[in-house]
Structures are given as structure tokens and as C-alpha cells.
Amino acid sequence: MAGNPQVPVRFDRVQKSFGPVKVLEDFNLDINPGEFLVLLGASGSGKTTALRILSGLETASGGRVLIGDRDVTNILPKYRDISMVFQSYALYPHKTVAENIGFPLKVRKVKAAEMDAAIREAAAQVQLDQLLQRYPRELSGGQRQRVALARAIIRRPSVFLMDEPLSNLDAKLRGHMRAELKHMQESFGITTIYVTHDQIEAMTLAHRVAILEKGVLQQLATPAEIYNDPANLFVAQFIGSPPMNIVHGALQGETFVAEGHEVKVPVKGRLDKAILGVRPEDCSVTTPAKGDVMGEIFTNELIGDHTLITVKTAKDMITVKAPKDYRGKTGDKIGVGLAKSGLYVFNGDGGARIR
Numbered sequence: 001m002a003g004n005p006q007v008p009v010r011f012d013r014v015q016k017s018f019g020p021v022k023v024l025e026d027f028n029l030d031i032n033p034g035e036f037l038v039l040l041g042a043s044g045s046g047k048t049t050a051l052r053i054l055s056g057l058e059t060a061s062g063g064r065v066l067i068g069d070r071d072v073t074n075i076l077p078k079y080r081d082i083s084m085v086f087q088s089y090a091l092y093p094h095k096t097v098a099e100n101i102g103f104p105l106k107v108r109k110v111k112a113a114e115m116d117a118a119i120r121e122a123a124a125q126v127q128l129d130q131l132l133q134r135y136p137r138e139l140s141g142g143q144r145q146r147v148a149l150a151r152a153i154i155r156r157p158s159v160f161l162m163d164e165p166l167s168n169l170d171a172k173l174r175g176h177m178r179a180e181l182k183h184m185q186e187s188f189g190i191t192t193i194y195v196t197h198d199q200i201e202a203m204t205l206a207h208r209v210a211i212l213e214k215g216v217l218q219q220l221a222t223p224a225e226i227y228n229d230p231a232n233l234f235v236a237q238f239i240g241s242p243p244m245n246i247v248h249g250a251l252q253g254e255t256f257v258a259e260g261h262e263v264k265v266p267v268k269g270r271l272d273k274a275i276l277g278v279r280p281e282d283c284s285v286t287t288p289a290k291g292d293v294m295g296e297i298f299t300n301e302l303i304g305d306h307t308l309i310t311v312k313t314a315k316d317m318i319t320v321k322a323p324k325d326y327r328g329k330t331g332d333k334i335g336v337g338l339a340k341s342g343l344y345v346f347n348g349d350g351g352a353r354i355r
């Protein structure tokens with residue numbers, strides 16, 4: 001499926017309100033030609049609304065959307081050259097798999113022979129070639145999702161929009177389909193905007209991730225940048241599992257001070273309310289004398305290739321990713337070592353990153 005020119009997509013100061021409720025506020029986002037962009041955010045953050053505005057199913061209250069150099073803000077959905085995959089699949093129950101996949105071509109009055117060939121090609125791409133005569137009710141969730149995908153790719157649109165397309169699948173199938181989607185997007189090179197609330201999907205699929213919170217873009221960056229260099233406390237805690245630990249305290253010069261401990265940090269400033277962030281893998285268990293932070297073991301969970309130790313400090317809980325053979329008991333007094341390279345400091349008011 002070659003020959004489709006790769007186009008950029010732009011949200012330009014898009015606003016959307018439903019009555020008094022502001023869902024998108026001054027939403028700006030530039031997506032590169034051929035990019036796989038993942039829009040990540042919690043439920044209700046405005047992800048679907050953004051996709052629906054781009055596809056034309058919803059009108060913006062303000063701002064513009066552009067596909068290529070075309071301002072499509074006031075153009076009907078069918079003229080925007082977009083394919084969308086919905087979370088619900090939205091298959092036609094009384095049409096076979098073949099008829100479902102071929103539908104976008106049928107409405108465009110493509111000739112039967114040409115349509116037949118295209119259906120076979122699209123079906124083969126998602127490994128549905130053996131199931132063309134079945135009806136949706138005779139398919140598993142994963143197979144239905146692949147029909148929806150085939151229906152989206154058959155038309156070689158300029159832009160793919162996908163709204164949580166894997167969320168109805170079980171974990172194993174989701175992992176499998178994730179790999180297939182990534183491969184498909186790479187080989188088609190079609191600009192894709194993929195919506196999810198699943199950080200693993202975002203990190204594994206995206207060229208870049210856009211993190212949305214309450215209708216406001218928090219950060220737009222590659223998965224590695226988002227993980228290693230979060231813009232603020234929200235992003236820092238949204239990405240990573242288990243999430244980044246936080247300790248409440250104050251910043252005094254280059255020292256972070258919390259009840260019972262002082263930690264040298266790689267930033268400088270003076271804040272009465274500051275938050276120290278450190279990921280579980282940048283923490284280690286040690287003796288109370290050697291630790292940067294002291295506490296006692298609260299829980300101990302063997303995960304498989306590592307053990308998660310939750311340590312209760314004066315005011316906070318800190319999760320430590322420890323070796324799988326670490327033997328510590330609940331109530332043991334221990335120290336937690338913090339890797340200097342893994343320390344982040346945030347403003348305790350609002351969560352801005354202190355650099």
C-alpha cells in the first residue's frame with residue numbers, strides 16, 4: 001500500500017466547550033508527516049473530543065484543524081480523507097467480514113473486481129483471509145478489532161485516527177495486536193493519531209507522546225524524553241510503573257529537606273513546599289546508616305525478576321525495585337539509597353519542574 005503522500009496534521013488553538021464545560025483549552029499540536037503520535041490522558045481529559053474534532057464528527061468552538069496544508073475546520077468529514085477506528089469497532093452486524101471491510105470502497109462506487117482484490121489484500125494484512133464469509137457475531141473480540149482495522153486501511157487515507165482500539169482485548173491479545181499495529185504503521189507510513197489511557201501502549205507505539213490533562217497539553221516528546229525528562233509532576237507520576245516516588249519537603253539551596261532526612265539535589269533554589277521525585281529503579285535498599293532516607297519495610301512483593309519493597313518513611317511511602325532474592329521482613333528498619341542521576345525536584349504548589 002504505497003503511494004500515499006505523507007501529510008502533517010495541526011491543531012491550531014483548538015477550543016471546545018460543551019455548554020459551560022471547557023473540554024479543550026487552546027489546544028495546539030503539530031504532528032509530523034508519517035508520525036505515529038499517541039495522545040495519552042486519563043479518562044475525561046478530552047482525547048476523544050480532540051479526535052472527533054479532527055475527523056469532523058464534532059465542531060470546535062474555536063481554532064482550526066489542518067491536514068497537510070488544507071484547513072479542514074469547516075469541511076465535511078467525508079472530504080477529510082481520514083479513517084477512524086473506534087473503541088467499539090462499530091461493525092455492521094448483518095454484513096459479512098468481507099462486506100464490512102469493503103464498505104468504504106462500496107460507498108465510493110469502486111468496481112467489483114477492484115474492490116474484491118482490495119478486500120483480499122487488506123484482510124491478508126490483518127490475517128483475516130480465512131474468515132471473510134463470517135459475520136461479526138461469529139468472531140472473537142480480537143478478530144472483530146482486526147476487521148475494523150482492515151476497514152480503516154483499505155482506503156489508504158491520509159490520516160489514521162484510532163480511539164483506544166485495543167482496550168476491549170485481553171492482555172495477551174493486546175500485546176500481540178500492539179506489535180501488529182506498530183509494524184503496520186511503520187510499513188504504511190501513514191500519519192497516525194492514536195488515543196489511549198494506557199501508558200504502556202503509549203510508550204511502546206509512539207514516535208512521540210502528547211500527554212493531555214483536563215484539556216491542556218502537558219508535554220509533547222518522545223517516550224524516552226517523557227520518561228527521563230518529565231515536564232512536571234503530573235507527567236512524572238503518570239508515566240512509569242510503579243509510579244515515581246514522591247517525598248514532601250522543602251528546598252534549601254541545593255539540599256532537599258524532609259522530616260528525618262536531607263538529600264543533595266541537582267538543582268538550586270528556595271521553596272518551603274517542594275517535592276522530591278525518584279523512580280523505584282533509582283532507589284536501592286541498604287542499611288539505615290548508609291541510606292539517604294530512613295524507614296521501615298511496609299510490604300515486600302516478589303514480582304518475578306525483581307522484588308518491590310515499599311518503605312514507610314516519616315511522611316511518605318517509597319517503593320524500591322530490589323533484586324529478586326532480597327530478603328527483608330515487614331517492620332525491618334532499613335535505609336533507602338537514592339541514585340543522584342535519578343532525582344527530580346518539583347514545586348509543591350502546582351508541580352512545575354525545578355531545573
Ligand SMILES: Nc1ncnc2c1ncn2[C@@H]1O[C@H](COP(=O)(O)OP(=O)(O)OP(=O)(O)O)[C@@H](O)[C@H]1O
Pocket residue numbers: 018021023041042043044045046047048049050197
Ligand atoms: N457531547 C458531549 N456533551 C457534554 N459533555 C461531553 C460530550 N462529550 C464529551 N463530554 C465531556 O468532555 C470531557 C472529555 O470527554 P472525552 O470523551 O473527550 O474524554 P476522553 O479523554 O476520551 O475520556 P475516556 O478515556 O474516558 O474515553 C468529559 O468530561 C466528557 O464528559
Ligand SMILES: [Mg+2]
Pocket residue numbers: 047048049163
Ligand atoms: Mg475517549
